[in-house]
Amino acid sequence: MLLTRKASSQVAPQSRISRAATGALAKTMDRRTFLKRSGIGVGAGAVASQLPFSMIDRAEAKEDEGKLEVKRTVCTHCSVGCAIDAVVQNGVWVRQEPVFDSPINLGAHCAKGASVREHGMTHDSHRLKYPMKLDGGKWKRISWDQAYDEISKKMLEIREKSGPDSLFVVGSSKHNNEQSELLCKWVRLWGSNNTDHQARICHSTTVAGVAQTWGYGAMTNSYNDEQNSKSLLFLGSNAAEAHPVSMLHTLHAKENGAKVIVADPRYTRTAAKADKYVRFRSGSDVPLLFGVLHHIFKNGWEDKKYIHDRVYGMDEVKKEVLAKWTPDKVTEATGTPEEDVYYIAKTLAENRPGFIIWAMGQTQHTNANAIVRASNILMLALGNVGRSGGGCNIYRGHDNVQGATDVGPNPDTLPGYYPVAVPGSWVHWARVWNVDLDWLKKRYASEAMMAKPGMTVSRWIDGVTEKNEAIDQDPNLRMIFFWGHAPNSQTRGSEMIEAMKKLDLMVVLDPYPSASAAMFAKVRKDGAYLLPIATQFETEGSATCSNRSLQWREKVIDPLFESRTDHMVMYQLAEKLGFGKEFIGQKGTGAPNIELVKGKGGMEPSMASVLKKEINGGCWTIGYTGQSPERLQAHMRNMHVFDVKTLKAKGGKDAKTGYDLTGDYYGLPWPCYGTDKIKHPGSPNLYDTSKAVMDGGGCFRALFGIEKDGVNLLAEDGSYPKGGEITTGYPQFDHVLLKKLGWWDELTDEEKKEAEGKTWANDISGGIQRVAMKHGCMPFGNAKARAVVWNFPDPIPQHREPLFSPRPDLVAKYPTHDDVKVFWRLPTLFKSVQQQAVKDDMAKKFPLILTSGRLVEYEGGGEETRSNPWLAELQQENFVEINPKTAADRGIKNGDFVWVSTPGRNGDGSNTKLKVKAQVTERVGPDTCFIPFHFSGWWQGEDMLPYYPEGAAPIVRGEAVNTATTYGYDRVTMMQETKTTLCNVAKA
Amino acid sequence: MRTVLAVVLLAVGLAACGEREQVIEPQSEKRYQGKTDSKPWDNESPVAELRGGKWTKGNMTSWEEQIKQRQLSQNEYKRIEQ
């Protein structure tokens, strides 16, 4: 075998940097390079005490001593949801085995999944081990009781003076479903809508844009379904690094003839596996998508019957796309040659069904709500949505961001997307939570505040620092809880640290102190508490993967050190704050709605009971009602019966409970309508009219009315889920419709009592859903998808330049939105920021586009993964990818330290800058630079190690790119514009 | 005649001399004097919790069979077509 060599690096251990090829020639492999990455590097100082092969006395159990147990759990790192068999001996996690039976990952793991056992190791752990308080600038250890006392006292004091809206709870997408739902409730019982979680800065634009197009804002099919696909367009996804195991399905599809196209400003590792790579300018997604659509319409490749039957408004879109997005305009905006755009169009048209796949590349822009809709329109035009092998495969991020979005702490919705602005939502949830509605109303500052969506996590800093008259609530934010959320994933970090100066109270609840602790301690002497929280391996509960399947995690080990589970802390703090009884749904001396069980550190709500009573009992809108703990657990025990291509169980009976798995889809992907008794199998592919409703089939949701401007919004005759008794379009089911159809009497007497006056979405007996589905009808109606979303700022998706754009000429052609005086309670600027940037000649001072993204070894804010030595060793320093020309122009060599400066501002007015190593590579074009966002622990050149609690700093620290990123928010969801800002790079 | 026979015999006799040894048998293997190592199949099958295989202790073939089965079960083509 011919050995190929890479360019060797003259610098000490770097993985990516030393791999940069200085030219296109491959040279023989340099063994020094191979070894160099294993060298001492930055982190070894922290592990210098580690002798080879753990000669130290491990607390770990010895083999052959004590019984072995296996707990089946799911990796907590991303939304693929790889199952893991954790072998435990005497309460110590000793082995980790792959689960080949899992239909989702078939035993495969990426680096993070393969490393999860480290979470069970206590030796040299960098976790937060006990509660801490910032006192005189130092982190001091305190007891849980003292922590609770002081925190609750302070909270009640501030509440007394400023009202409940002075608190912002940043919740977590890493909470399991039950914890997410409890946290949503917790904040509401406190009396505020000021809560949010990572979905805001991840896929909020997807959920909004996609739901408004056809009903639900989630992945339409599954990773597995890609095996049935003929074409896969990755536009805004680096799946090879962000969802590595999904590539198993993708590459399997590619092997069997599927065409893989990757469109990305960067030549990513995913692009390396593509049949065709298309480069385009970051932020110009709409011109690219509509450029593709232009060719499709021009050549008549659209699926006319499908559009006629199932889509509203495509004619308008067609007219606009043909007129406005001609090849010259597309190339002008994107920088992509026309033949590449045409190639995409032709390939997608000739290879159906096909998917468009996206993640942050599409979602993190100021016009992302339009970008995702352009993707939807493209798939609708091709007739790809609602069939196996085709649709919008939206790759969610964190392991339970889907679940947290569905049932968790959102500022504008209660669990199940019941809007806070609709009084009926509160009636419904007060009932499910067994809480007195009047009492609940009094908890809020006013009924108006109760109906008003809260602030978003992307803007909490403005809630603290903005002028009080300008915000749409009485107090400024004075207290913040970082409950399982890192700070360095939000933009404008330099302004966040200024906000921290003003806070009265910050509480970080996390297994790791996180950069929040370091940032706060850098500018303050007191006012913060750190509470050690157990990981998801130290509790049980369900999590929803990206394909909407729910998986039940068993508890592997007890919480380590002094950590306590999230739900225990919620309950204990609720008791201190005065709503403990309401939190578990106890009225007076009656039985609580939620069972309490004993945990390490006290009593905690039982996860199974939360799932059964609250999630299954209340989330009728999205079909989270059929996934009972018993069914989910049976699935986890019998993964081998599920088919990998279809996710369906052809047969099988659970040995433990006798549950018959036949017909179920793995994880009962939502919507799984009705109670668990009617045994809906889950919906693997959404909107699929080729299947019966009770076999997971469906159609587009009737969410937008029956007609618009004289045009029928319901599906045309002949388009309906297979076997349905109504063969035309129909509106959503409610008691009126049931009575009209003569099906009302099919409800039992009990069901009738509940269903009277209700719709399919708030009938808690589930009777309306049951009867509708009995007749083969979708409870949410049968309607057309909307290509024109008239209630959005841009009904037809428009291209709008990013706020910090490198092209003032295009800013003039495609300006951003007007400023909004009040948007999610805060004044939000668009045009004024963009115009100011043009006026200040930002594009000349900062001529390079700065974009950020993922690395496979780390995840999210990164403190958890950078504290794992097995992962930390692989990426020891943060870096910026620079094109060879750009580097040569600035005299920068591979491996040099450089300063990346941006238009962001520090408190003293200076521009923010980041000190990172330069990686010279052709991955990025001459106009773009890339920095991964997982690092934190350096602040504009300064190592923040002294500000971390002792023994709890991550092994690897580096600049957080978001320290320097800039202002910019999506016009519908307040998503931050992380993917496109400006920078310049200079040698350090 | 005898010369011809002698030449032929010589040619036949020397025919194999130029051939190289086909079987790899590194000399150093014969010189190893470290601790002896037992064979994987000379162990009891592990308990079910360790998610290992099942074979008859001491029986190489049964161990190899289950290893090959395990390998095949990890080939996603087999799992997909099941």
Next chain:
Amino acid sequence: MARMKFLCDAERCIECNGCVTACKNENEVPWGVNRRRVVTINDGVVGAEKSISVACMHCSDAPCMAVCPVDCFYRTDDGVVLHDKDLCIGCGYCFYACPFGAPQFPQAGAFGLRGKMDKCTFCAGGPEADRSEAEFKKYGRNRLAEGKLPACAEMCSTKALLGGDGDVIADVYRERVLRRGKGSEVWGWGTAYGPGRPGAQPPQPARKS
């Protein structure tokens, strides 16, 4: 007789480092020692980037074995190359000899003393009692003795890294190559019989005139 081998399918390897981490996890290898590494060639070069996971290849005629001055290497019946750390003197000669850089040396001590050589064992442990604490401490996990395959191959995210009996690997890989219609040239058809450039196509059959 099973002949244990590794094969990394470069068409599927996405450099996720799952194999690297699986090995560290399963064998509790310390910082600084990496039995398995992923190597990427033409990193960032459009159309040319390829990754491949490399560890000890358990050669039939192992150079490490040939040069070791204390003959601490041996080969098991399935072809796994192992060594006895009690005999190893840490001279590093095997490191020079190995074309893959498989021998690793833990960097203990202030002067970077070389320490005993460590390398991939195909998860077959070493010359200590199978599945014992002593074997784990010195050599890492013995998965073969549990009827399992190496952790790296079992956990590969895209099933690029195949480990186990060579015949089965060949079958699995062959099926993939057939379906793709390409890929074998990376391993040397074109390289062995063609002009010798990596990725070269096999020579075309002579045309009939």
